[in-house]
Amino acid sequence: MCAHVVVAEDDEGQAALIRRYLEREGHQVTVVHDGRAALEAVREQTPDLLVLDWMMPRVDGMDVCRVIRSELPLAALPVLVLSARSAEDDQLLGLDLGADDYMTKPFSPRVLMARIRSLLRRGAQHAPPEPEPALRAGPLTIDQARHEVRVHGRLIDCTAGEFRLLELLAERPGQVFTRAQILTHLHGFDRHITTRTVDMHVMNIRKKIETDTRRATYLVTVYGVGYKIAHDDEPSGRREARTSRAS
Structure with a gap:
């Protein structure tokens, strides 16, 4: 040492x-x-x-x-x-x-x-533990230590559930998470919470981070599977197509 x-x-x-x-x-x-x-x-x-x-x-x-x-x-x-x-x-x-x-x-x-x-x-x-580094995915920054979300540097007001959803997806940009996986991360195995809760979180987050909620480019839908945070290098046309098919 x-x-x-x-x-x-x-x-x-x-x-x-x-x-x-x-x-x-x-x-x-x-x-x-x-x-x-x-x-x-x-x-x-x-x-x-x-x-x-x-x-x-x-x-x-x-x-x-x-x-x-x-x-x-x-x-x-x-x-x-x-x-x-x-x-x-x-x-x-x-x-x-x-x-x-x-x-x-x-x-x-x-x-x-x-x-x-x-x-x-x-x-x-x-010694105090080192703070978790901020997660970055495209224009999104999720600061776990400060419990803050920013898009293009602009601070976004998120609920605890919305923050945890973004945190999960931003840890693995490009990886698709099913609604069941996201729900388990947010609420454990509580059978009284439905996957509709995930869709509501996603809808509310999109209102805060997307320019056009009907053609999402950051928090995108993968048709028939679930949601993901898009990679920086993923063509926006493919993101929008998937989102529109799912909507």
């Missing part, structure tokens, strides 16, 4: 040692030597982990940790504190201020790397 790690350590020798071990494992490393620079690096670069020396000039590690936790949720940025203070009260203070781990100096670089790997794995588990 390649990560971006900010190392805030005023001892240049120790900072170089930590950088060397991190880069050996394929990580990108930013080294800073005071607390103010650490805050700037976190705000500007959004790293995956902060290795934070407790005693630094300008702004000390305790204040850096306080500020970071006031600006970012706990899961957003793991913080590993390095400190020459080994007393139990110091360690408890560090953890109470929001540090995820606390190591005392002198430390074993191998143990430090093991703890870094553990924190990075934990951070990856809490």
Whole structure:
């Protein structure tokens, strides 16, 4: 797992040692030597982990940790504190201020790397899921994350059922879905819902996205089978013929 790690350590020798071990494992490393620079690096670069020396000039590690936790949720940025203070009260203070781990100096670089790997794995588990990419089919754009439909960039007001129908068809442009398949996707196996519901959704969607609802070019009918979102390269004459035959 390649990560971006900010190392805030005023001892240049120790900072170089930590950088060397991190880069050996394929990580990108930013080294800073005071607390103010650490805050700037976190705000500007959004790293995956902060290795934070407790005693630094300008702004000390305790204040850096306080500020970071006031600006970012706990899961957003793991913080590993390095400190020459080994007393139990110091360690408890560090953890109470929001540090995820606390190591005392002198430390074993191998143990430090093991703890870094553990924190990075934990951070990856809490990372928010990547938003679904918008579906695009010709002039239609279905943004699943925002629950928006656009045609030629114009926002279309869709009901939940209309959105799910378009979403299903736009995931596989050109593929024909029967009314029964669409109905199952929309309503499961509810026997009280008929295929006429699908036709009503299609009619309402066409009023919103088609220039001429009698000669549909985007949401087209395949005679005797069902509906599909047309491919960009499908001749419009063939689309219109199929639609008129079905109407």
